[in-house]
Structure formats: C-alpha cells, structure tokens
Amino acid sequence: MTGDDAHLDPVDPVDLFALDGDLSAAEVATRDRVRALVDEHVRPHVAGWFADGVFPRDLVPHLAEAGLLGMHLHGYGCAGASAVEYGLAMAELEAGDSGIRTFVSVQGSLAMSAIAKHGSPEQKERWLPGMAAGDLVGCFGLTEPTAGSDPAAMRTTATLVGDEWVIEGSKRWIGLASIADVAVIWAKADDGEGVRVRGFLVPTSTPGFTATPIEPKLSLRASVQCDVRLAGVRVPADAILPHHPGLAGPFACLDEARYGIVWGATGAARDSLGAALAHAGAREQFGRPLAAFQLTQAKLVDMALEVARGQLLALRLGRLKDAGRLEPHMISAGKLANVRSALDVARTARTVLGGDGVTLEHSPLRHALNLESVRTYEGTDEVHTLILGRHLTGHAAFR
Structure with missing residues (x-):
C-alpha cells in the first residue's frame, strides 16, 4: 500500500462488487449496530441454544432496545426504518442464526404487520406499543395440518354467537405460539357478506387456546414452532380485524x-x-x-x-x-x-x-x-x- 492509499479502509474481499458504496451512512450505521448486537448477544451462545433446542427469551429486550421489533412500521413506538435498513438488519440477524431472525420476522412482519395493516385504531393502541417494546409477543396462525401451501383450504372457523366469536380449529408450524401473548388467527367466518377468511386477535390466555411446541426438530432449534388447538375459543365481537377481508x-x-x-x-x-x-x-x-x-x-x-x-x-x-x-x-x-x-x-x-x-x-x-x-x-x-x-x-x- 502506498502512502497515498494508507488512509483508505481495507477492502473486504467478500464484497466483490463494492456494495458498501451503494449504502447510505444511515444504512451502514443500522447494519453495523445490528452486527454488533449479534456479535455480543448471539454468537457466543447460539451453538448452545441450537444444541439444547431453546429460544433465548432474555434476548428479546436487546432486540427491542435496538428497535428491531416492527422496525419497518411507523408510530406506536416502532422505528419507522426504511426497507433497506430493515433488510440489512435481517441479514445480520440471520448471519447469527435463522431462528433469531425468525423471531423478529414473526413478531414484526407477521403479527405486528397484521395489526398495523388490518386493525382498528383501538387494536393498534392495545397491542403495537407493547409488542414494539418486547413486553408482548405475537404469533400468526395461518398454516394448518391440512392446509399449508393452500391456505384457502383452511378448516378453522369463526362463528358469531351473540356478541362473541367462537373459533374452532387447528394450526400447525406457528412460530412463537407457546410464548406469545396474542395470536393473529385466520379463520373462515360469515361476516355478513358471505363466508370469507378473516383475522382475529386472540389473547393466548383465552380458554380453549393451546399451543404445543413441535419436537424434536432438526432445524430452527433456537426458535419455537407449535401446534395450536382452538377448542371453542371465545373472543369479543371487536376482536376481528376490520380491514382487508379475504386471503389478501x-x-x-x-x-x-x-x-x-x-x-x-x-x-x-x-x-x-x-x-x-x-x-x-x-x-x-x-x-x-x-x-x-x-x-x-x-x-x-x-x-x-x-x-x-x-x-x-x-x-x-x-x-x-x-x-x-x-x-x-x-x-x-x-x-x-x-x-x-x-x-x-x-x-x-x-x-x-x-x-x-x-x-x-x-x-x-x-x-x-x-x-x-x-x-x-x-x-x-x-x-x-x-x-x-x-x-x-x-x-x-x-x-
């Protein structure tokens, strides 16, 4: 290296196309911040988590403090990050372990996004701030034992009885369900305009809701996926997500x-x-x-x-x-x-x-x-x- 070149940062041999040069200062800062979190809190422990088949609950506050829960959403305590910043963060988390990125994805991109995109103002205020802070965990119940790639074939139903919805059915491979506080459950319901797929916010403490971790697994062992049973689960009429009915x-x-x-x-x-x-x-x-x-x-x-x-x-x-x-x-x-x-x-x-x-x-x-x-x-x-x-x-x- 010549004297004129001595001030330059060393070239990363893995960055074949000098991709860093296309990132803004804010994007690089986000990436480096999440990389440092993974280096400190994930890498030293992830082999043990994987071997023991446990999800580290004590990691959640660190993820929340870094603004990673619902980070692409705006308001309600969410970071409002750009899509590229969010993506860079997901790459760093998965460089640590897919199970850790999966937690952030289920919490933010699935459960929190469902509430943010389809929920009422009251539902957003009720759930999103606590989820962004890591005080509440959410899950997303779409896949079923007999309806994976074909969600239109779901058998879970919600029936309006008086001023309550009664939900019956089963879900499978539901990430975080056994540690979640609220489940976004998708079910077929007659909402007055025909039978359509609708979303419901179900506190997991509701009688009839049961989540059982699927074991043993050979993959995503530092995460948790569950079978969910909904046996006569009753939620109030306003538990339905009011917007965007159907599989959309x-x-x-x-x-x-x-x-x-x-x-x-x-x-x-x-x-x-x-x-x-x-x-x-x-x-x-x-x-x-x-x-x-x-x-x-x-x-x-x-x-x-x-x-x-x-x-x-x-x-x-x-x-x-x-x-x-x-x-x-x-x-x-x-x-x-x-x-x-x-x-x-x-x-x-x-x-x-x-x-x-x-x-x-x-x-x-x-x-x-x-x-x-x-x-x-x-x-x-x-x-x-x-x-x-x-x-x-x-x-x-x-x-």
Missing part, C-alpha cells in the same frame, strides 16, 4: 416476511462463506493452507459469487420497496433465488471445513439445517415457482 389480508403480511427472508438468506450465506474462508486460511494439509489449493479456491469463488449476487438482488428489491414499486412476483423471485443459493453456499462451506464442519463449533451446517425450514415457510420453492410461472405465462398452474 394474510398474504400482505406474508409478503413482508418473504421480503425479510430475501435479505436474511444472504446473511446465512455470508456467514458460511466467512467460516470457510477462515478455516481454509488456517488449516494446513500437505504442507500448505487449504486456501492455496485450486479446488478449494474454486469453492470459495463460487460461494463468493453467490453471496454477492444475493446481496445485489436483495438491495435491488429493497430500493424498489422504498420507492413503492415492489411487486409480489419480485419478492417470490428473491425468496426462491436467495434461499436456494444460500443453501448451496452453506453446504459447500461445510465441505471446506471437512469433518470439523459437522460440529456446532462451526456455523455452516447449522445454517444449512435452518435454511431447510426457511425454504419451506412463507411459501415453498414450488409455490414461488408457480407464482413466477403465472407471472411469465398468464396461466395459474396451482391445480
């Missing part, structure tokens, strides 16, 4: 969560690449570091290209979202491409680590296991492929 209601929230996944997957991929690079530089075989072998360099280059492409895609979608131009098929393209790519990176990184890569001392295989869930929830590969197929051809091929 939950789908609007799913798009928020899917957008976060586009970014989150890049974090898992980047962290996997970083682990492989560090190991390849330190591990010696045949008298040379692994990084000096052509086959290892080929793996590292392929992974770095995938990480860079995923980051560029996420940033493009973030700029479109901030400009009000992001469309659902774009989110599907981002989720499908980036999660699939991140899985390939995590699996390849594990091979660079050799046998050590199957231990929890290293992150890539943990990321790969988590990403198997991420590729399934908020729309499987097949669902997003069909969404894109419909966009390209004009023909819906879901049935």
Whole structure:
C-alpha cells in the first residue's frame, strides 16, 4: 500500500462488487449496530441454544432496545426504518442464526404487520406499543395440518354467537405460539357478506387456546414452532380485524416476511462463506493452507459469487420497496433465488471445513439445517415457482 492509499479502509474481499458504496451512512450505521448486537448477544451462545433446542427469551429486550421489533412500521413506538435498513438488519440477524431472525420476522412482519395493516385504531393502541417494546409477543396462525401451501383450504372457523366469536380449529408450524401473548388467527367466518377468511386477535390466555411446541426438530432449534388447538375459543365481537377481508389480508403480511427472508438468506450465506474462508486460511494439509489449493479456491469463488449476487438482488428489491414499486412476483423471485443459493453456499462451506464442519463449533451446517425450514415457510420453492410461472405465462398452474 502506498502512502497515498494508507488512509483508505481495507477492502473486504467478500464484497466483490463494492456494495458498501451503494449504502447510505444511515444504512451502514443500522447494519453495523445490528452486527454488533449479534456479535455480543448471539454468537457466543447460539451453538448452545441450537444444541439444547431453546429460544433465548432474555434476548428479546436487546432486540427491542435496538428497535428491531416492527422496525419497518411507523408510530406506536416502532422505528419507522426504511426497507433497506430493515433488510440489512435481517441479514445480520440471520448471519447469527435463522431462528433469531425468525423471531423478529414473526413478531414484526407477521403479527405486528397484521395489526398495523388490518386493525382498528383501538387494536393498534392495545397491542403495537407493547409488542414494539418486547413486553408482548405475537404469533400468526395461518398454516394448518391440512392446509399449508393452500391456505384457502383452511378448516378453522369463526362463528358469531351473540356478541362473541367462537373459533374452532387447528394450526400447525406457528412460530412463537407457546410464548406469545396474542395470536393473529385466520379463520373462515360469515361476516355478513358471505363466508370469507378473516383475522382475529386472540389473547393466548383465552380458554380453549393451546399451543404445543413441535419436537424434536432438526432445524430452527433456537426458535419455537407449535401446534395450536382452538377448542371453542371465545373472543369479543371487536376482536376481528376490520380491514382487508379475504386471503389478501394474510398474504400482505406474508409478503413482508418473504421480503425479510430475501435479505436474511444472504446473511446465512455470508456467514458460511466467512467460516470457510477462515478455516481454509488456517488449516494446513500437505504442507500448505487449504486456501492455496485450486479446488478449494474454486469453492470459495463460487460461494463468493453467490453471496454477492444475493446481496445485489436483495438491495435491488429493497430500493424498489422504498420507492413503492415492489411487486409480489419480485419478492417470490428473491425468496426462491436467495434461499436456494444460500443453501448451496452453506453446504459447500461445510465441505471446506471437512469433518470439523459437522460440529456446532462451526456455523455452516447449522445454517444449512435452518435454511431447510426457511425454504419451506412463507411459501415453498414450488409455490414461488408457480407464482413466477403465472407471472411469465398468464396461466395459474396451482391445480
């Protein structure tokens, strides 16, 4: 380095396309702040959380203090961050662990977004400030044992009896349900204009509401997903979310969560690449570091290209979202491409680590296991492929 260049920051070898140069000072500050939170509060403990299959409740106040709960929402104690800032935060959280990003996503992009987008002023005042502060936890009950990719086939019903709604049914794979204070439950209801899918705010202390964690799991072990039973659950008439009936209601929230996944997957991929690079530089075989072998360099280059492409895609979608131009098929393209790519990176990184890569001392295989869930929830590969197929051809091929 010459004297004229000595003042420059060192170049990050993983940032192949100098992406940092396209971020504002506020965006970089958000990213670095969340990265520091993950370094301090997640990385030292996440292997133990994953091994023990526990979600760290004591992490929630730190997430709230950092303004990460409902951070893309405005008012009610929410940070009102831009889409790109939100995305950068999701990438840093998932670089720590998908389960931690999942908590923030379920709380903010699903449960809080449902209330913010579809709720009454009274419902927003009742729930959003406490959820933003981390004092209250929410969950989002859409998927059912027999209705995953086809939510229109849901069997959960809500019937108006006097001045109460009576909800009957079951939900499955509901994140945070056993630790939640309120559940956004989607059910088929006759709301006076026919039977339509409607959202209901159900305090989890309501008699008849039961949430049972699904165990054992091989993925998202530092998170919690549940079976939920709703047996004659009674809530007042004003528990219904008044706006946007039909499946458009939950789908609007799913798009928020899917957008976060586009970014989150890049974090898992980047962290996997970083682990492989560090190991390849330190591990010696045949008298040379692994990084000096052509086959290892080929793996590292392929992974770095995938990480860079995923980051560029996420940033493009973030700029479109901030400009009000992001469309659902774009989110599907981002989720499908980036999660699939991140899985390939995590699996390849594990091979660079050799046998050590199957231990929890290293992150890539943990990321790969988590990403198997991420590729399934908020729309499987097949669902997003069909969404894109419909966009390209004009023909819906879901049935």
